[in-house]
Amino acid sequence: MKKFSAMIATAAALAMPFAANAQSFSGNANGSSGEANLEQSLNVTCDVTFDGTVTSSTTVAISSPGIAPGDFSCLFVVPQGTWSAATVPGDATKVDITMGANTIANDPCYGTVRGDWDNIGKVLTITNKTLPPIDPAGATCTIHSATISIPNLNLS
Secondary structure (H helix, E strand, O other): OHHHHHHHHHHHHHHHHHHHOOOOEEEOOOOEEEEEEEEOOOEEEEEEEEEEEEEEOOEEEEEEEEEEEOOHHHHHOEEOOOEEEEEEOOEEEEEEEEEEEEOOOOOOEEEEEEEEEEOOOOEEEEEEEEEOEOOOOOOOEEEEEEEEEOOOEEEO
């Protein structure tokens, strides 16, 4: 009996560090807004909005992404593909965002980039990340900087 309980205690002690690394979303991602400085053939700063729904403890489905004028040229930049956000295992300060845009040059980009999450200020920041072109012969899109406020989302 003592040998068995010692084995359970050892197994529990070994499992503890892994359980502590599980990251999860709570709250909601609705009403998010911010701005992004994007570049492909032209550098533009656009307003970004979206609604999000926490679909699991590790995923946010982003619906209705919007790119609106900050700069006039943003009128010609539109969201591309299905957008989502996911936790990064073991790091409550990072979030992976899958997103895309069809650009002024009609050369869409789509992919996943990692952003920095501030759980106190509820802000996602993306700096100097690239999205690959959908057409292998196309040009990459660079997100020079993006700051997106998500006031009701928690990552723990």
